[in-house]
Amino acid sequence: MSQAPHARTPAGIPEMLLAGVDHEALEQKYVVLKxxxxxxxxxxxxxxxxYSELARFLEFSINNVGDPFQHSPIHLNTLEFEREVIECFEWLAGGAPQETWGYVTGGGTEGNMYGLYLARELLPDGMVYFSEETHYSVTKVLRLQHMPNIMLKSQPNGELDYEDLEASLRINRHIPPIIFVNIGTTMKGAIDNLERIRAILDELALTRHYIHADAALHGFGLAFLDDPPPWNFKAGIDSLSISGHKWLGSPIPCGIALARRQHVARIARSVESVNLRDTTLAGSRNGLTPMILWHGLRRHGxxxxxxxxxxxxxxxxxxxxxxxxxxxxxxxxxxxxxxxxxxxxxxxxxxxxxxxxxxxxxxxxxxxxxxxxxxxxxxxxxxxxxxxxxxxx
Ligand SMILES: Cc1ncc(COP(=O)(O)O)c(C=O)c1O
The missing domain is CATH 3.90.1150.10 (Aspartate Aminotransferase, domain 1)
Structure with missing residues (x-):
């Protein structure tokens, strides 16, 4: 922008909105983004x-507050679209019918946070293991949730160093492990070997454990391959996060969090004042992104x-x-x-x-x-x- 669009009030808000100079600022931004x-x-x-077919829905203040599978007292919602999206992703991620649950998140980071939140509620004495190639947001989530953790080495291709995992688990055998698995690392797209990780847990007789899969980008691709490596609920994971704006594409960042239903039951709370079941991280939730994901899935088939x-x-x-x-x-x-x-x-x-x-x-x-x-x-x-x-x- 070449000049300040307006004189500002003491509070910093322009005196008059959307004059010619504002339209010019929008136009300039449009050209830069294009x-x-x-x-x-x-x-x-x-x-x-x-997603231009959905542009008219900007008219509404849609809010998907609450559990997508429960009745909402707020009629301005798109929960039926969200449920269909979740059922679709449950199927793609190998979740058995009625055994998994999920919701549309604000992105992959929220889905990872959700998985780690469930893990901590189930194993409050647990220790999180994650590799050095893990997305930077995960250490922040661990700090936020006060979760003890160990960063493991990665191999040159970005995959977890299984020997380091085994050695670290062996030293801490008295602590239930929470394994944060990368189904495609951010930088190198490396997929951690879930079979190998589960074999290590079995060998050390670590029966109390939790596995979260960060499948932000690659989860979507693997779901459409004929012979993918183990990556989903069929491979024994407890929760999963996929971003919606990455492979499928969305003008608004979004994602899908999925988890085993029995785990979610452990954290669900009823909120009388709004008459809903509180199972999600956010309160107010985006109602447009479930429609975007629904449209993307349907349009391509x-x-x-x-x-x-x-x-x-x-x-x-x-x-x-x-x-x-x-x-x-x-x-x-x-x-x-x-x-x-x-x-x-x-x-x-x-x-x-x-x-x-x-x-x-x-x-x-x-x-x-x-x-x-x-x-x-x-x-x-x-x-x-x-x-x-x-x-x-
Ligand atoms: C492996 C991985 N996990 C998590 C994230 C964070 O996802 P989001 O940007 O959707 O919050 C990314 C983002 O690139 C990623 O590559």
């Missing part, structure tokens, strides 16, 4: 969606979503080949749309919105990332890396 979409490769957000996931993985493979063909050490973990490669100079990193980690960066091949866009990026990358070392992994 342009930013053309070079967006480094963050796990699908920009290819069309099961086979459309399978194609979407397969296309993203093919684009990721194309990116690996293109970068390797130019001598750069690009690679990806199996089942992941994330491609890791040496970090370019800052101007290119910033132009393509790439997230760095040390000497590495990555690109995330979601539906708006086409092979043609990858080709354009690779041309610019090769030019910018002229003579730079290429063997960093």
């Amino acid at each position: 342009e930013a979409c053309t070079h967006f490769l480094g963050y796990p957000v699908n920009l290819k969606h069309d 099961y086979h459309g979503l399978r194609t979407m996931v397969a296309d993203c993985l093919a684009t990721a493979e194309h990116a690996v080949h293109r970068l390797c063909a130019h001598g750069f050490a690009a690679w990806r973990n199996p089942y992941s749309p994330i491609v890791i490669f040496p970090r370019p100079p800052l101007p290119l990193q910033s132009r393509w919105c790439l997230a760095p980690q040390g000497a590495l960066t990555h690109l995330v091949c979601l539906p708006h990332v086409t092979p043609e866009l990858i080709d354009r990026f690779v041309d610019e990358y090769v030019a910018s890396m002229n003579g730079a070392p290429t063997n960093v992994r």
